[in-house]
Amino acid sequence: MREQSLSGLRILVAEDEFMIASDLARELADAGATVLGPTASLEKTLQLIQTEAAIDASILDINLQGDMIFPAADLLQERGVPFLFATGYDGSVIPRRFEGVGRFDKPAGNGVIALALREAIAR
Amino acid sequence: MAEAVRTFDWSRTPLGASALWTGDLKLAAGGVLDNVLPAMLAWGPGRTTIVNDGFGTLFGAGVSGLGRTLADVWQKAWPAIEGASEHVFAGRPRLVEDVALEGPRTALAVQPRYTVALSPARTLDGTIHGLVATLARQAAPLASNAENGFRELMAGFAQAAWETDAAGIPIWSPTWHAFTGLSNSMPAIDGWLAAVHHDDRDDADRRWREALVTGESVDIEFRLRRAEGGWAWTNVRAVPIRGPDGTIRKWFGVNLDVTRRKTAEAALRDREAELARVQRIGGIGGIKVDVRDGLMGERSPEYRRLHGMPDEKTRESHAEWLSRLHPEDRGAAEQRFLDAIAGDACSYENEYRIIRPSDGAVRWIYARADIERDADGKALRVVGAHIDITDRKRIESELRDSEERLLRTFDALPVGVGVTDQTGHVSRLNPMMRRFLPNAVIPSRSPERQWRWRLPVNDGQSVRPENFPAARALCGEEVVPGLEMLYRDDSGSEVWTRTSAVPLRDAAGAVIGAVVVIADIDDAKRAEETLRESEELLRRFGEASQDVLWIRDAETLQWQYLTPAFEKIYGLGVDEALEGDNFRNWTDLIVPEDRPMALGFIARARNGEQVAFEYRIRRPFDGGIRWMRNTDFPMFGRDGKVESIGGIGQDFTDKKLFEERLRGEEERLRLALESGRLATWDWDIASGRVEWSDEHYRQQGYAVGEVAPSYEAWRARVHPDDLDAAEAALVAARDGRQLYACEFRTLHPDGTIRWLDAQGRFFYESDGTPVRMIGVMQDVTERRHWQERLQILVGELQHRTRNLLRIVRSVADRTIAGSADLATFRESFLDRLDALARIQGLLSRLGDHDRVTFDDLLSAELSAMDDGSGRVVLDGPKGIRLRSSTVQILAMALHELATNAMKYGALRHQGAQLSIRWWRGEADARGRPSLNIEWIESGVPMATQDIDKLERGQGRELIERALPYQLDAETRYELHSDGIRCAIALPVSASNLTREEDHA
Structure with a gap:
């Protein structure tokens, strides 16, 4: 079952656009x-990462209300949490240290995100 | 007898020739000869005798008393005389009585007896040089009578005769008193002194008193007053008369008249003074050298002066004289002197140098003297004169030098010079002349050598030998400067000569010969020919030259030479150009601005400097300007002065115009590059020399000219991070023969960083060696900035577009969820898309730092709905700027509120009212100013189904969930019975905006 593919996973979502x-x-x-967040600002995201004991994966919008998300990405990488970047930007703004990080463009089709998340976790 | 004395040959005697006798001798001799009594004089060391007639008769005829010796002349009486004579020579006069003479009168029965008075004969200085003997015949032996007779006799030849007692008191002196006129009334020891001349008195008194004490006989001379007036010189001779016991009984004296002698002595002194004066005037030093006295010499004042001796040194020894002689002359001069003395010559001459003691000067002395000899020829004295001949010697030496020089000059002359007599024989000729006239005969008189000489043929007629220069000079003509003649030498080749001659004349003006000069002018002649040829060559060059050549006189600056090219350049004929003051005329052709400069350069050339200068002339015939380039150079004469000025003038007008055009093009290019801010470089790789344009310096942060352009200077200002890439690109372009194109940063010393875009190209030799690189460089910092900015904007655009699509998708989802049918969906969906489109329109119109204000947003949303009926009340300040990231969601929320108001609320129902109020609120915890909004609808009859729809509607979700989530807003949404009441408080843009707010 496709819907069951992420079952039991705690996924942190950082996205400033409410509807998205x-x-x-x-x-x-x-x-x-289980969705952790979503969070609309870098500050809240960092806070959530620091307070949440178990995070299985994360989807990060690169730009949260003008702040680049990379400090949060660094924190996740430190904790060994796999994550994906969700962005409308092309790749050029992403620092090199996140070269291998998966990324999907908004809007992503049904199931694409879940698939990408699974791949990230499996890696 | 005086005659006999004069004629006697005295030169054989020790007295020497009578002409050389001293004054003393002459005086003494005179006294003897004049004596009335028989008298004789014996003089000099040889005691040579002179006798008077009286003396001679006593000894008989045939026996001469002249020039004999004392002992000899007295014959048998000598023993009686000898002892007394010794006393006399010691200064003590003696009387010898009863002297018998053996003479011619021996036949007489009674031999007469004589009293002989012997007294010394002195020289002026008082020394005794001789003896005078006077004889008186004694009377009969009767004493008293004899005494009386003796007295009378005395009175006969003396001025006076007298007697005193032993104490000197006069006893008898009638003749003395008669002579002096003094009375004898009171006889006293010093009574006689009253008649003595005052100047002589003390001496006379003293000596008389001394004699009275010593008993020595008296010999005193002094002046005595005559009774008749005037003074007479007297010689007092007195002898003591002694008794048998030897004591002095009385004194007997006579006064002899010596006036004549004294006068003669005075005259002699005068003459000697005169002689000294003459010597002084004539510069003649007098000497006397006494050969017998160890060569002791007497020196006259002038001699002492000439010899630089101290004035008091009147006498000096032979050694002293010798020490003054110049060492080089000493031996020879002394030898000559000694030889002269030792020989038999009566005169002596010598020349030698002395070192003058007074000043150390070396002087030449000429000495000439007579040598007095005795009868045996033995030298007695040398008397002579010295003169200083230094000046004469010097002149002689100079004359000799000058003659020597003249002679050498004559021999060394580089021309042949000869003096010929009338016959053509050359008596005096120098070595050069011997070359041409080896037989010392002039060619015209030397047929066998004539063939060697010819004149250059003149009008086809050869010149005859009688017209040769020397021949003409012998006819009285001056052939100067002479003729050029060709001389064929022994090798057969001809030599050019110049032969000149002038006649020599005697005092009467008759020609007695000629001076002939033959100069070898062959080299000069040949050089002249060569010069002529080279001048001809130069002329041809000059005429063929495109450049105008000229020579000016350095003094007048007038042209002496001007080539035909002048006409081509100046358009003025050469003849015309040379007319009048041609320097002035030429100067006038120069354009006035260039004239002082050109004249300045010519002045420098005139001062000996080579100059090059450019100037313009205006061609007289067409007014055309020509550009001239001149090289002027000084030409020096033999004296080293600038004689003339050479000039080479080149017309380079065409070149000049081309240069100017080129310069114009260069200038244009430069301006283009400058206005395009393009820096250029030109790199000569082989030499490493680089040229930069000014812009190149500026682009790399150098002041123009601050450094010498170089690869290193370029490299030094490339940003270290970009250097490797920039140099690698350079190498790649060079080796790959590609265009070089590289962007790199430059780092200025002040920290400024600029991006530069350099593009260049290498050039290569045929063998592939890169030799040069030229390129341009541009500051692309701005362009890069905009590129980066564009990149961001593009990214932003993609981000927004995708977000927007995501939102559209979401809106579509939600609209579907809230729509009963497709028509409703269509209406709602399109309405929402329109609202989104409006917001995008607002946002897209904004510039970088513009912001959407709340009132703009509100009016954009309400403009379509507000019908102007007064149902809508807006109340709040304008110009509250919204953060761009908040605009879309806030607009969507307002849109939902407005849509709901139209569908169900205040805008749908008559009588209902919508009041929107907003104001600036307090800053929140993060210091952000806030905007408070109140949306209050009233008088709305709320239907239940409407309320139900609103409660589930998008508007409520947006306000209650989306705004807090997305904008950190605080919201309230209440459905009241008369309408909706909604409050929103959200952070807005601070006045000081940051760029980050534009993102998202």
Whole structure:
């Protein structure tokens, strides 16, 4: 079952656009995941990462209300949490240290995100 | 007898020739000869005798008393005389009585007896040089009578005769008193002194008193007053008369008249003074050298002066004289002197140098003297004169030098010079002349050598030998400067000569010979020919030259030479150009601005400097300007002065115009590059020399000219991070023969960083060696900035577009969820898309730093709905700027509120009212100013189904969930029975905006 593919996973979502964030959260929830967040600012994201004991994966919008998300990405990488970048930008703004990080363009089609997340976790 | 004395040959005697006798001798001799009594004089060391007639008769005829010796002349009486004579020579006069003479009168029965008075004969200085003997015949032996007779006799030849007692008191002196006129009334020891001349008195008194004490006989001379007036010189001779016991009984004296002698002595002194004066005037030093006295010499004042001796040194020894002689002359001069003395010559001459003691000067002395000899020829004295001949010697020496020089000059002359007599024989000729006239005969008189000489053929007629220069000079003509003649020498080749001659004349003006000069002018002649040829060559060059050549006189600056090219360049004929003051005329052709400069250069050439200068002339016939380039150079004469000025003038007008055009093009290119801010470089790789344009310096942060352009200077200002890439690109372009194109940063010393875009190209030799690189460089910092900016903008655009699509998708989802049918969906969906489109329109119109204000947003949303009926009340300040990231979601929320108001609320129902109020609120915890909005609808009859729809509607979700989530807003949404009441408080843009707010 496609919907069950993320079941039991705790997925952190950082997305400042309310409608996108709520759609994404619903989609993940439909896939069986527990959504942490979503968070609309870098500050809240960092806070959440630091307070949440278990994070299985994360989807990060690169730009949250003008702040680049990379400090949060660094923190996740430190904790060994796999994550994906969701962005409208091309790759050039992403620092090299995140070269291998998976990325999908918004809007992504049904199931694409879940698939990408699974790949990231499996790596 | 005086005659006999004069004629006697005295030169054989020790007295020497009578002409050389001293004054003393002459005086003494005179006294004897004049004596009335028989008298004789014996003089000099040889005691040579002179006798008077009286003396001679006593000894008989045939026996001469002249020039004999004392002992000899007295014959048998000598023993009686000898002892007394010794006393006399010691200064003590003696009387010898009863002297018998053996003479011619021996036949007489009674031999007469004589009293002989012997007294010394002195020289002026008082020394005794001789003896005078006077004889008186004694009377009969009767004493008293004899005495009386003796007295009378005395009175006969003396001035006076007298007697005193032993104490000197006069006893008898009638003749003395008669002579002096003094009375004898009171006889006293010093009574006689009253008649003695005052100047002589003390001496006379003293000596008389001394004699009275010593008993020595008296010999005193002094002046005595005559009774008749005047003074007479007297010689007092007195002898003591002693008794049988030897004591002095009385004194007997006579006064002899010596006035004549004294006068003669005075005259002699005068003459000697005169002689000294003459010597001084004539520069003649007098000497006397006494050969017998160890060569002791007497020196006259002038001699002492000439010899630089101290004035008091009147006498000096032979050694002293010798020490003064110049060492080089000493031996020879002394030998000559000694030889002269030792020989038999009566005169002596010598020349030698002395070192004058007074000043150390070396002087030449000429000495000439007589040598007095005795009868045996033995030298007695040398008397002579010295003169200083230094000046004469010097002149002689100079004359000798000058003659020597003249002679050498004559021999060394580089021309042949000879003096010929009338016959053509050359008596005096120098070595050069011997070359041409080896037989010392002039060619015209020397047929066998004539063939060697010819004149250059003149009008086809050869010149005859009688017209040769020397022949003409012998006819009285001056052939100067002479003729050029060809001389064929022994090798057969001809030599050019110049032969000149002038006649020599005697005092009467008759020609007695000629001076002939033959100069070898062959080299000069040949050089002249060569010069003529080279001048001809130069002339041809000059005429063929495109450049105008000229020579000016350095003094007048007038042209002496001007080539035909002048006409081509100046358009003025050469003849015309040379007319009048041609320097002035030429100067006038120069354009006035260039004239002082050109004249300045010519002045420098005139001062000996080579100059090059450019100037313009205006061609007189067409007014055309020609550009001239001149090289002027000084030409020096033999004296080293600038004689003339050479000039080479080149017309380079065409070149000049081309240069100017080129310069114009260069200038244009430069301006183009400058206005395009293009820096250029030109790198000569082989030499490493690089040229930069000014812009190149500026682009790399150098002041123009601050450094010498070089690869290193370029490299030094390339940003270290870009250097490797920039140099690698350079190498790649060079080796790959590609265009070089590289962008790199430059780092200026002040820290400024600029991006430069350099593009260049290498050039290669045929063998592939790169030799040169030329390129341009441009500051592309701005362009890069905009590129980066564009990149960001593009990214932003993609981001927004994708976000927007995502939102559209989401909106579509939600609209579907809230739509009963497709028509409703269509209406709602399009309405929402329109709202999104409006917001995008607002946002897209904004510039970088513009912001959408809340009132703009509100009016954009409400403009379509507000019908102007007054149902809508807006109340709030304008110009509250919204953060761009908040605009879309806020606009969507307002749109939902407005749509709901139209569908169900205040805008749908008559009588209902919508009041929107907003104001600036307090800053929030993060210091962000806030905007408070109140949306209050009233008088709305709220239907239940409407309320139901609103409660589930998008508007409520947006306000209650989306705004807090997305904008950190605080919201309230209430459905009241008369309408919706909604409040929103959200952070807005601070006045000081940052760029990050534009993102997202």
